[in-house]
Amino acid sequence: MGIPILDTILDVVKGPLDKLIPDKGKKAEFRHALEMEILRTGLAQMEINKTEAKHPSVFVAGWRPFIGWICGFALMWHFMGFDILNWVRVAFFPEAPEPPALGGSETLVTVLLSMLGLGGLRTVEKLKGVSRER
Numbered sequence: 001m002g003i004p005i006l007d008t009i010l011d012v013v014k015g016p017l018d019k020l021i022p023d024k025g026k027k028a029e030f031r032h033a034l035e036m037e038i039l040r041t042g043l044a045q046m047e048i049n050k051t052e053a054k055h056p057s058v059f060v061a062g063w064r065p066f067i068g069w070i071c072g073f074a075l076m077w078h079f080m081g082f083d084i085l086n087w088v089r090v091a092f093f094p095e096a097p098e099p100p101a102l103g104g105s106e107t108l109v110t111v112l113l114s115m116l117g118l119g120g121l122r123t124v125e126k127l128k129g130v131s132r133e134r
Contacts, residue, residue, distance in 0.1 A: 009034070009038060010034070010035070017030065067111070071111050071112050074108055075108060075112060077102060078101075078102050078105055082099055086098060086099055
């Protein structure tokens, strides 16, 4: 179908589904009903996200930008800041301790890619003229 989460869920239930429902027509009907339910759940989550983004409290509406800034800062430190500071330390202050390194860069990149996906959706909102600024 092209929606990764939907394909993953359908792959998980495919084996048991073949054993539980031998009739191909009923199996296709059940698969379609399952797809529709998953899509309805996604639409419900989108509505929750819209309501959350409109909230006047920064603690409700601002958590996504906060995560974005933290992720951006952590990436800057991980890929640039640490190396530059370490170079300055070695060149001018060789006795000073090494600056702290962030662990778990795989997790950081995963969060970044998720945030960039949300940023892409935000760009679509702006192009369609439905962003908050208008």
